[in-house]
Amino acid sequence: MAVCFILGGCSFIDIKNNIEDTDQEVAVQDYVGQGFIFIDGDKTKEIVTENKDTISQYAIDYFTEKYKMDVKANNVVPARNASVVMLQSKQEPKFNTSVIVSVDTHKKKVLDTVTSEKGNVEEDIQTALYAMAYENEFANLDDFVKDMPEKYGFIGLTDEAVNKTRSSGYVTKYYYLNMQGAGAPDIYQLYMSTPTIDKVALRTLFEKEKNPKTLVGIVISLYTIDDTPADKNKVNEIIESLKEAQGLPHGTYSVIVNGNLIDAASGQAIGDSVGTSIAVDEITK
Known part of the structure; x- marks a missing residue:
């Protein structure tokens, strides 16, 4: 599924249309996710990097409470006014998914607001x-x-x-x-x-x-x-x-x-x- 992330306030857009294109080419067998980022993620990268553990925990807590499933965070990806947390279930049913943790770029802080697009x-x-x-x-x-x-x-x-x-x-x-x-x-x-x-x-x-x-x-x-x-x-x-x-x-x-x-x-x-x-x-x- 495509996930969505917050674009200011409560506006959602398709993440597939908001992936940052670069000229950094990597052979598929050498690609392990290095450099993965979404459009305007450069504006939140520093905040996200400094608060990676907190963001991961917000995402895990949200998922555990809402879906009653144990997950782990595989990646915390900077995005526009947010970070996208890539999650993986720890047991069956086995799946990968993602949720969005909001970032306030003006106050340079991570918010405890976690969302996911309806249905994804x-x-x-x-x-x-x-x-x-x-x-x-x-x-x-x-x-x-x-x-x-x-x-x-x-x-x-x-x-x-x-x-x-x-x-x-x-x-x-x-x-x-x-x-x-x-x-x-x-x-x-x-x-x-x-x-x-x-x-x-x-x-x-x-x-x-x-x-x-x-x-x-x-x-x-x-x-x-x-x-x-x-x-x-x-x-x-x-x-x-x-x-x-x-x-x-x-x-x-x-x-x-x-x-x-x-x-x-x-x-x-x-x-x-x-x-x-x-x-x-x-x-x-």
């Missing part, structure tokens, strides 16, 4: 519940993608980069999930009221959804191992193998192979990618 954290948790419900199928997906480096020369993000720069729910170095449409709010609410519900019951609930095969988007995001452009034939081979693969979780799959370079500040791939196109040739399983 909830959807992040939903993706994790889906992964719990289909743990065997996701183990099969893990087996499918882990052969990419040796077989095709495509790699994923480092674990450090995932934890410090990604807040998209259930996410690995090779892929991430997103809830499509309205998601599964009823399942989320049931889990929050009854966190002891078992995985079999969760799976049954997901299978009763109207469109279980299109409920979740699964994006396989890879990178070339060097500065050689992605071989389209190899990418097409992955796509065809994915179509034929058995035992994978239901979902609408996308395959994206990026170049080798990452923009350090944004954490995003530099240049064009090769693969499926959204709403054109995605794979439904």
Whole structure:
């Protein structure tokens, strides 16, 4: 999920549109989140750096109180009038998410005001519940993608980069999930009221959804191992193998192979990618 951060008062904007672009290029295998920052984060960087522990604790306390889940702070990122805290759950359901801690740049102090955009954290948790419900199928997906480096020369993000720069729910170095449409709010609410519900019951609930095969988007995001452009034939081979693969979780799959370079500040791939196109040739399983 995209998160939002405070832009003065109570105005929220999409974080994806507010990532600082720089010319600091880093090979994906060397990128561990260094230099990650949001637009105008330079104006709060000093305050955020000096108060990192306090900000982290504000975020953890907020999340623990509101969602009754144990999380740890992986990164505290300067942003416009705020810091974005990248959080990771300590146990199942496993997910990465983020919350926003306000910063008063005039008084040069951190405020104990913590927020998150409505629905984002909830959807992040939903993706994790889906992964719990289909743990065997996701183990099969893990087996499918882990052969990419040796077989095709495509790699994923480092674990450090995932934890410090990604807040998209259930996410690995090779892929991430997103809830499509309205998601599964009823399942989320049931889990929050009854966190002891078992995985079999969760799976049954997901299978009763109207469109279980299109409920979740699964994006396989890879990178070339060097500065050689992605071989389209190899990418097409992955796509065809994915179509034929058995035992994978239901979902609408996308395959994206990026170049080798990452923009350090944004954490995003530099240049064009090769693969499926959204709403054109995605794979439904």
